[in-house]
Amino acid sequence: MFPTPVEKSSRTWQLTYQSLLPVALILWLLPLIAVALFSIKPAGDFSAGNYWNLPSQFAGFENYGRVFLESDMPRYLLNSVFITIPTVIGAVALSAMTGFALGIYRFKLNLAVFFLFVAGNFVPFQILMVPVRDLTLQMGLYNTKTGLVLFHIAFQTGFCTLFMRNFIRALPFELIEAARVEGVAEWRIFWFVVLPLMKPAIAALAVLIFTFIWNDYFWAVVLTQGIESQPVTAGITSFNAQYRAAYHLMSAGSIVAAIPPVAMFFLMQKHFIAGLTLGAVK
Amino acid sequence: MSGVTLNKAIKKYGDVQVIHGIDLEIDHGEFCVFVGPSGCGKSTLLRMIAGLEDTTDGQINIGDRDVTTMDPAQRGVSMVFQTYALYPHMTVKQNMGFGLKMNGHPKSVIEEKVAEASRILKLDEYLSRKPAALSGGQRQRVSIGRAIVRGPEVFLFDEPLSNLDAELRVEMRVEIARLHREIGATMIYVTHDQVEAMTLADKIVVLRAGVVEQVGAPMDLYRDPDNKFVAGFIGSPAMNFVTATAQKTTVEIGATGTKLKHKLPSPYHGREITLGLRPEFITIDPKGDAFTVEISESLGGVSYVHLRADNGDKLIAEQRGDVRSNEGDRVGISFEPETVMYFDADSEARIRI
Amino acid sequence: MSGVTLNKAIKKYGDVQVIHGIDLEIDHGEFCVFVGPSGCGKSTLLRMIAGLEDTTDGQINIGDRDVTTMDPAQRGVSMVFQTYALYPHMTVKQNMGFGLKMNGHPKSVIEEKVAEASRILKLDEYLSRKPAALSGGQRQRVSIGRAIVRGPEVFLFDEPLSNLDAELRVEMRVEIARLHREIGATMIYVTHDQVEAMTLADKIVVLRAGVVEQVGAPMDLYRDPDNKFVAGFIGSPAMNFVTATAQKTTVEIGATGTKLKHKLPSPYHGREITLGLRPEFITIDPKGDAFTVEISESLGGVSYVHLRADNGDKLIAEQRGDVRSNEGDRVGISFEPETVMYFDADSEARIRI
Amino acid sequence: DGLSGDLKIFLDTSNPAPRETFETMIAEFQGMNPDLKIETTIIDREAYKTQIRNFLTANAPDVATWYAGNRMLPYVQPGLFEDVSDLWEGELGENLASTKAAMTIDGKQWGVPYSYYQWGVYYRADIYNELGLTEPKTFEEMKSNCQAVLDSGRKCYTIGTKFLWTAAGWFDYLNMRTNGYEFHMDLTAGRVAWTDDRVKQTFANWRELIDMGAFIDNHTAYSWQEAIPFMAKGEAAAYLMGNFAVDAIKDAGVTDDQLDFYQFPMIVEGVPMAEEAPTDTLHIPSNAKNKANAKAFLQYVASADVQTEINAKLGQLPVNNKSSVNADDKFVSQGFEMLNGAYALAQFFDRDAPAEMAKVGMEGFQEFMVRPDNLDAILTRLDAAAKRIYK
Amino acid sequence: MATQTEQANRSWYKRNEIALTPWLFLIPGILMFLFYVILPVFQSFYISTLDWDGLGQGTSVGFENYRELWHDPAFYTSLRNNLIWLALYLLAIPAGLFIALFLNQTVTGIRLYKSLFFFPFVISQVVVGLVFTWFYDPTFGLLNTFIGWFGFGPINVLGDPRYVTYGIIAAGLWPQTAYCMILYLTGLNAVDPEQVEAARLDGAKGWRMLWYVIIPQLKPATFIAFVVTVIGALRSFDLISIMTNGGPFGESRVLSFYMFEVALSEYGFRMGYGAAIAVVLFLIMLCFITYFLYSMYKEEKGH
Numbered sequence A: 001m002f003p004t005p006v007e008k009s010s011r012t013w014q015l016t017y018q019s020l021l022p023v024a025l026i027l028w029l030l031p032l033i034a035v036a037l038f039s040i041k042p043a044g045d046f047s048a049g050n051y052w053n054l055p056s057q058f059a060g061f062e063n064y065g066r067v068f069l070e071s072d073m074p075r076y077l078l079n080s081v082f083i084t085i086p087t088v089i090g091a092v093a094l095s096a097m098t099g100f101a102l103g104i105y106r107f108k109l110n111l112a113v114f115f116l117f118v119a120g121n122f123v124p125f126q127i128l129m130v131p132v133r134d135l136t137l138q139m140g141l142y143n144t145k146t147g148l149v150l151f152h153i154a155f156q157t158g159f160c161t162l163f164m165r166n167f168i169r170a171l172p173f174e175l176i177e178a179a180r181v182e183g184v185a186e187w188r189i190f191w192f193v194v195l196p197l198m199k200p201a202i203a204a205l206a207v208l209i210f211t212f213i214w215n216d217y218f219w220a221v222v223l224t225q226g227i228e229s230q231p232v233t234a235g236i237t238s239f240n241a242q243y244r245a246a247y248h249l250m251s252a253g254s255i256v257a258a259i260p261p262v263a264m265f266f267l268m269q270k271h272f273i274a275g276l277t278l279g280a281v282k
Numbered sequence B, C: 001m002s003g004v005t006l007n008k009a010i011k012k013y014g015d016v017q018v019i020h021g022i023d024l025e026i027d028h029g030e031f032c033v034f035v036g037p038s039g040c041g042k043s044t045l046l047r048m049i050a051g052l053e054d055t056t057d058g059q060i061n062i063g064d065r066d067v068t069t070m071d072p073a074q075r076g077v078s079m080v081f082q083t084y085a086l087y088p089h090m091t092v093k094q095n096m097g098f099g100l101k102m103n104g105h106p107k108s109v110i111e112e113k114v115a116e117a118s119r120i121l122k123l124d125e126y127l128s129r130k131p132a133a134l135s136g137g138q139r140q141r142v143s144i145g146r147a148i149v150r151g152p153e154v155f156l157f158d159e160p161l162s163n164l165d166a167e168l169r170v171e172m173r174v175e176i177a178r179l180h181r182e183i184g185a186t187m188i189y190v191t192h193d194q195v196e197a198m199t200l201a202d203k204i205v206v207l208r209a210g211v212v213e214q215v216g217a218p219m220d221l222y223r224d225p226d227n228k229f230v231a232g233f234i235g236s237p238a239m240n241f242v243t244a245t246a247q248k249t250t251v252e253i254g255a256t257g258t259k260l261k262h263k264l265p266s267p268y269h270g271r272e273i274t275l276g277l278r279p280e281f282i283t284i285d286p287k288g289d290a291f292t293v294e295i296s297e298s299l300g301g302v303s304y305v306h307l308r309a310d311n312g313d314k315l316i317a318e319q320r321g322d323v324r325s326n327e328g329d330r331v332g333i334s335f336e337p338e339t340v341m342y343f344d345a346d347s348e349a350r351i352r353i
Numbered sequence D: 001d002g003l004s005g006d007l008k009i010f011l012d013t014s015n016p017a018p019r020e021t022f023e024t025m026i027a028e029f030q031g032m033n034p035d036l037k038i039e040t041t042i043i044d045r046e047a048y049k050t051q052i053r054n055f056l057t058a059n060a061p062d063v064a065t066w067y068a069g070n071r072m073l074p075y076v077q078p079g080l081f082e083d084v085s086d087l088w089e090g091e092l093g094e095n096l097a098s099t100k101a102a103m104t105i106d107g108k109q110w111g112v113p114y115s116y117y118q119w120g121v122y123y124r125a126d127i128y129n130e131l132g133l134t135e136p137k138t139f140e141e142m143k144s145n146c147q148a149v150l151d152s153g154r155k156c157y158t159i160g161t162k163f164l165w166t167a168a169g170w171f172d173y174l175n176m177r178t179n180g181y182e183f184h185m186d187l188t189a190g191r192v193a194w195t196d197d198r199v200k201q202t203f204a205n206w207r208e209l210i211d212m213g214a215f216i217d218n219h220t221a222y223s224w225q226e227a228i229p230f231m232a233k234g235e236a237a238a239y240l241m242g243n244f245a246v247d248a249i250k251d252a253g254v255t256d257d258q259l260d261f262y263q264f265p266m267i268v269e270g271v272p273m274a275e276e277a278p279t280d281t282l283h284i285p286s287n288a289k290n291k292a293n294a295k296a297f298l299q300y301v302a303s304a305d306v307q308t309e310i311n312a313k314l315g316q317l318p319v320n321n322k323s324s325v326n327a328d329d330k331f332v333s334q335g336f337e338m339l340n341g342a343y344a345l346a347q348f349f350d351r352d353a354p355a356e357m358a359k360v361g362m363e364g365f366q367e368f369m370v371r372p373d374n375l376d377a378i379l380t381r382l383d384a385a386a387k388r389i390y391k
Numbered sequence E: 001m002a003t004q005t006e007q008a009n010r011s012w013y014k015r016n017e018i019a020l021t022p023w024l025f026l027i028p029g030i031l032m033f034l035f036y037v038i039l040p041v042f043q044s045f046y047i048s049t050l051d052w053d054g055l056g057q058g059t060s061v062g063f064e065n066y067r068e069l070w071h072d073p074a075f076y077t078s079l080r081n082n083l084i085w086l087a088l089y090l091l092a093i094p095a096g097l098f099i100a101l102f103l104n105q106t107v108t109g110i111r112l113y114k115s116l117f118f119f120p121f122v123i124s125q126v127v128v129g130l131v132f133t134w135f136y137d138p139t140f141g142l143l144n145t146f147i148g149w150f151g152f153g154p155i156n157v158l159g160d161p162r163y164v165t166y167g168i169i170a171a172g173l174w175p176q177t178a179y180c181m182i183l184y185l186t187g188l189n190a191v192d193p194e195q196v197e198a199a200r201l202d203g204a205k206g207w208r209m210l211w212y213v214i215i216p217q218l219k220p221a222t223f224i225a226f227v228v229t230v231i232g233a234l235r236s237f238d239l240i241s242i243m244t245n246g247g248p249f250g251e252s253r254v255l256s257f258y259m260f261e262v263a264l265s266e267y268g269f270r271m272g273y274g275a276a277i278a279v280v281l282f283l284i285m286l287c288f289i290t291y292f293l294y295s296m297y298k299e300e301k302g303h
Ligand SMILES: Nc1ncnc2c1ncn2[C@@H]1O[C@H](COP(=O)(O)OP(=O)(O)OP(=O)(O)O)[C@@H](O)[C@H]1O
Pocket: B013, B016, B018, B036, B037, B038, B039, B040, B041, B042, B043, B044, B045, B192
């Protein structure tokens, strides 16, 4: 319960703690476990009112099969990929540059520009909704993945710049000075010295942005519609509308939609957490 | 010929002036050390020479080129940083060759120069390691190697050894001395370590608050400081300062009433002055009673005896061997009159006799 | 009466034993210093006394209470940490009063004790500042103040001065010595600084790898070390060790061929032993030629001359005054035979004569 | 020879049965025009309603589904729907005559209908039989039936008001039966104040049912589909719904014998019986790129055979009077009959009233169903909104 | 002479390299950001003075939208709910701290536990909303099944205007607590063990150790947790949209949802009115933005 390590406490408390952990976890994840359970139940269980008992039979293959084979979910998933990946690349690239400029150089407007990015990042994005939607319409990018990607890149640049700049700030400035003394051009300093050192930051930011964008719903609804460009978050709602009250399918669909960011988190956990805390904390 | 000449060099940060018009001449091949208290502008001055800080006013020449507004890269200087500033993602070899590569030198030339430098610094074994896999001393050697590779006319060091532990520091100090002998390039070295300054320098520049207090060979500064600041700064433990009064032909020490037969310039007659006396020149006289022993710190071969006179003046005397004074003892002191120095009590300037 | 007694104290981290059964008695009011190389277990031992680490086996008494399993807060000890460990969000006053507050002392008592401690440590001006607004020395004073306020029987210090710069270190060292005199409490002090150990300690405990090598008063350890480790560890610059061969009634120094009229115990006759000679006892003889001067470092009042014999043995000699030896000179050495010590070449134990 | 080029169709027929129907029909159209590149997008019905404005302006399809009546107005006025009056000239116009009024604004037609359907009360015949109840003809019978159902431990009506519009079905019927079709139309057109006593009478009637506990609990938490299981499980006996619900109800496990249908009973004697019959329509956006193809498609959908075929599958009624009604489907044939005998047809609250008013109004209905005591506040609010919206 | 030509030979870019480079690096980012974020903020201010349905030209109506807002009960409902959100969402901070303290141990498998506890944050709010909708379902939801065992319920959380906002906030607290937990776990890692030891010697234990020593050291983590929680609370949209669509009868609306509803939903397309709501939301947020920036500014100056 405390910064006193359990190892140093009494045996009984150690045992209590060890057994409390899984109980707490199950309680904490109960809603999720329920959904996972739903997703492997046959439809009959629901009409029979068997919501919370064990599945009468394992219907996981069937349910997930229908999600993948009979619905538009694969298409939405693909859209999500095509929205998320370019956004991650774009936002990271842009912010690596802005972060470099703001982290390394001293110039008059440095702090002002930096705060502009930070403030923009804090803005409740609803205020952007009407103009951005209009802008996207005028550019003919409404209901395109490109339109969504462009906006995401621009908006995420605020957060990413905050993150990158603080990271670069923490690099030893002597490295840049050493390179300058050696006659390395500024852009080469960026490319050969700073960028390689930013690898951890880039990894952290990439996973973080990946989850943010993957999970975005608001902008997906504002800037896209329909199967050709909507990501899976929006897709799941139409999927659900289609299978309203078919809890087993809705559950399976939700789980499918949730898996990529969850997988990303597990694979890149270290970077992910570094991203959350580093970006924000500094 | 690639000495370094500073001509009324001035540096301001905004409205704050940190370097107040420094004139300095460093000869080709000379080993010049900047010392001074923290914040006095040592690093700033070095970085101005390197071109990492703009020079607000005045002129800096390297050899016969005016480099005041030049890019760091074009000045023909290499710099070694306190924190080594090695590129962590490159191997030792790449670190050393990076500058050459970026300036478009052919591979074979780079190879050759890196090999040469690593031979000088005994780094051959480590060429393919990354900095993280090196010890502190090895890292510092690599960073020196990186400086050598470019074959600069002037080497700049900013407290290169202060991140090493005591033992390594001694070792690397000897290494740098050897390197200077071997390469013969001009070297400018910033430190706040007494020992480094005394042992490495051909010429020491003592800075205070952005002003040069004195320039000279180490032993010259020790023996013949221009003012109280330099006298107190060079030598360890620091010189003792006590009050004294100048008479026509004598100087009377306040603490003991002793009269020294020194004739100070007439303006001082009758005035209070500061008398400087190095701990190592004081002998404790158990028969005297002008001082109380406050504390006596014995380090084995040598003891430092802290003395306090009744007028409040304090002295430290260095005592050889294991004669130990006890706290509270009343003692006197003796010293050779010629080891004494006099300073103006206000301006702190040396009063030469 | 609140001395500290350790009785076969043992500490294991998992399977790794870091403290190997230490017996130690520290008297009431004594200033005891733990020294030893890094990682030898100084901090661990101190923290076991504080109660911050469990004692795996053995017993720790403070005064006549067995505190082995007590909570840190109940042992009547205060600790001063290397990093000060001040609470950054509290003012100086709150920092110092925190312990009392936690133990439910009334406000007035706290006020009074804090005032007393800040008077002793000259902190009155800073009472309402936060630690961030203090200099390193002031912070360390606050952390000592925090220790004082609780009026402990035993003070524990873990390298309290190692984060300060040289000048401040000297000042604070004197301050701590004064404090000990003033308060008279038992103090246990961990350091790896020679000078601190020698000047502060009533009793030095030399540790190596979790084992006590020798316990004694500073000058006793300096003059009469039990083994090569202690001899080399105490004294600065460190004792020189050269090879020598014991004969029936003499000892022949390998480097010079000099024979000393010392009669070592018979088992050593004809065997190689180690001879220890402190730098401060060596006089350089310009007429000799057994050694080459490798480098001579002059620090003003004293020079360290690095000598190398033809058989590879190295020596450092301390030279007073400004007689300077030049690199490459051939010189001899002289010393008083009674300043020499002998050690078993294998066990490193002292061979007393 | 057939058409060539592209044809982009947006549909809101996202429920499984309509979806399949349209997919089949479009496939047939494709078969007739092998060179035509048809691209069909089916959008969730609820989402479609919010998206139509976007795509009409931004990336308009060639054909889009929508609804007749006032519901077209926001797109007709800014010129987002193409005038298709030419389609209505000639025979097709005559065949579709019954809905011509609903498709006309400013004397022009803006789309073609493909289907309409009746609303009515679908009930569990087996439960009624068990309790010895018959289809009510009057409100009194309706209430006494309800009491019997309640006494048997069931709820009379299931409903899911999460998406609001289901409550509007109740309001429409109660209001039309209490105050008549004309009054209802005046109200939705903003010609009568919501604070009018006649409106209050409608709510008073509604309240009788609410106070009896006729509706299932917690209906605010459900969509219309989620309300079905209550009926399927026999926890509720009836459902006021459009005919499209039949499929879903059967899917939930109610057999054809268990399910029956009656017309919403009379409340005030002498008030002529008007019915809800929302018409689903197809339109050509004015920004469409292949209008010729689109018109051909509209013509195809409106044709008698196709109407027959798709409405048979949809379980709804064809608009083309040359089409035939699926006589095997008792709900369709009963409904057809009912609508033929109707005094007038209403589109539905959210199609008759302007969108903003519909939203505020339906929110009010939902609130009323939960907190009948708030009625005055609700009506005042609606009135204020109406004053702003109809200004 | 030699130096003269050397100077001249350097290109203009070369001479100004240090001054120019940052701007070259900044341009793409700044342009994108200005174009998509900064300008739209001001555009929104402008649009809020229009009567505009999103098509064609709007007509300027001055402050009419704001005047209407002043009299709009739905606006006050949203505003009230926003305040409730703000206040209750902050519970994620102590809750996160509590879980972090609970998990801040080194037993086997704790890393896996920590990641599993973090799970809810990685999942899309859309899914969270759905999951909680079922959790709250009055007929079969776990919540009602659970309280049914104690003879209560069923509670129609999402259908009852009294509970609906709290129900949604509870769903939102789930991922947000996970977020705060991670922040605190990292914060706890950075707690200076020597300070804890000093406090142990000072006799601080348990609750008092937490309050006087640990929590003050977690200040940076608390600050971030506060920032992200406030932003999260004011941006809340997904959950409401998924769980209740603002209902029942608009009782669970917040400003961000209401503006979406007014501007883009089926019955909306009043862009000016929507923008006016957004402006109000922005002004609320501005208080916090100012505070955040001020804190950051102090921090920057401190370096
Ligand atoms: N970027 C800057 N802006 C403003 N003042 C500065 C800046 N850099 C240094 N200074 C000031 O210039 C003075 C000289 O600093 P400098 O770093 O040269 O001192 P130093 O002698 O190297 O000290 P140290 O021994 O601590 O390294 C100091 O007072 C410092 O505060």
